[in-house]
Amino acid sequence: MSTSLPTAVTVRAPAKVNLRLDVGPTRADGFHPLSTVYQAIGLYDDVTAAPADAWSVSVEAAGEVEVSEVPLDAGNLAVRAGRALVAHHGLERAARLHVHKGIPVAGGLAGGSADAAATLVALDRLWDLGTTDADLLAVAGALGSDVPFALLGGTAWGTGRGELVEPVSDAGSWWWVVLPDARGLATPRVYAAHDALGLGRDLARPDALLAALQAGDPEALAVALGNDLETPALHLRPDLAATRDAVRAAGAMAVLLSGSGPTWLGLCRDATHARAVVESLRAEGRTVLLAPGPVAGSHPVVHA
Numbered sequence: 172m173s174t175s176l177p178t179a180v181t182v183r184a185p186a187k188v189n190l191r192l193d194v195g196p197t198r199a200d201g202f203h204p205l206s207t208v209y210q211a212i213g214l215y216d217d218v219t220a221a222p223a224d225a226w227s228v229s230v231e232a233a234g235e236v237e238v239s240e241v242p243l244d245a246g247n248l249a250v251r252a253g254r255a256l257v258a259h260h261g262l263e264r265a266a267r268l269h270v271h272k273g274i275p276v277a278g279g280l281a282g283g284s285a286d287a288a289a290t291l292v293a294l295d296r297l298w299d300l301g302t303t304d305a306d307l308l309a310v311a312g313a314l315g316s317d318v319p320f321a322l323l324g325g326t327a328w329g330t331g332r333g334e335l336v337e338p339v340s341d342a343g344s345w346w347w348v349v350l351p352d353a354r355g356l357a358t359p360r361v362y363a364a365h366d367a368l369g370l371g372r373d374l375a376r377p378d379a380l381l382a383a384l385q386a387g388d389p390e391a392l393a394v395a396l397g398n399d400l401e402t403p404a405l406h407l408r409p410d411l412a413a414t415r416d417a418v419r420a421a422g423a424m425a426v427l428l429s430g431s432g433p434t435w436l437g438l439c440r441d442a443t444h445a446r447a448v449v450e451s452l453r454a455e456g457r458t459v460l461l462a463p464g465p466v467a468g469s470h471p472v473v474h475a
């Protein structure tokens with residue numbers, strides 16, 4: 172094996188869904204305490220990093236994903252991640268980042284967080300920084316609540332504001348139909364609506380859901396799913412209810428808003444059932460993706 176550094180590294184990071192998203196009352200720092208169960212699903216962004224004199228990012232759509240709303244300046248989460256890793260190591264370096272985006276944007280699927288996580292891993296490899304896992308998770312957590320999970324992947328219980336992640340046992344091989352919406356929904360607006368509606372619960376470990384995952388039991392999982400942001404998201408966007416009802420009518424075992432929305436998820440019994448639900452929704456002219464879960468977290472796919 173050559174000891175020279177690669178000229179470019181590509182890392183793949185998955186979308187996440189929240190199988191439960193239990194939200195507590197606002198904390199002093201403005202964030203909300205969460206008890207959530209994340210699952211990484213088979214929709215991916217690939218980030219390619221190469222050394223450069225200045226930071227830059229470009230974004231390319233994979234399939235039908237709409238990428239025009241993704242910022243290409245210093246506010247891009249991949250660039251912020253790159254700068255944060257360099258600062259963590261006390262270095263002065265820059266990279267050119269290219270994002271191949273298969274995760275719908277502003278959809279509640281943590282696509283921006285996936286890009287941040289992929290960038291951390293890509294730059295760590297590109298420059299052979301040897302960042303410890305604990306440090307990667309800490310840098311990730313400072314970038315956004317969902318970024319540590321995008322590193323980890325699989326299925327995990329998230330606490331704190333979502334950044335504290337603990338892998339959980341998941342014996343299932345789950346199939347999700349995923350219905351993105353043409354218009355994104357900004358996460359802070361959904362949390363603000365949650366507060367305005369006077370919502371916020373006491374948090375506990377989601378035992379029924381964790382047991383359903385451990386048993387790989389789709390019937391038990393279907394009744395244990397839940398998302399406290401569904402009510403505020405529907406309050407802001409009542410039109411979203413029509414899509415939810417269509418997924419139910421197409422035969423999904425359960426329908427769930429993904430994170431802060433507006434993407435809906437339909438749980439299917441197996442791959443055959445999922446394909447039938449997809450066909451039925453596509454026949455109505457709807458945009459539908461099909462994704463298995465759980466899948467791996469951020470991992471290198473190409474070294475040049």
Ligand code: C5P
Binds near residue numbers: 202
């Ligand atoms: O952590 P992240 O940058 O993804 O959060 C985006 C926004 O979502 C925050 O600025 C905050 O408004 C809201 N949020 C929250 N409580 C959380 C996570 C996110 O209020 N636990």
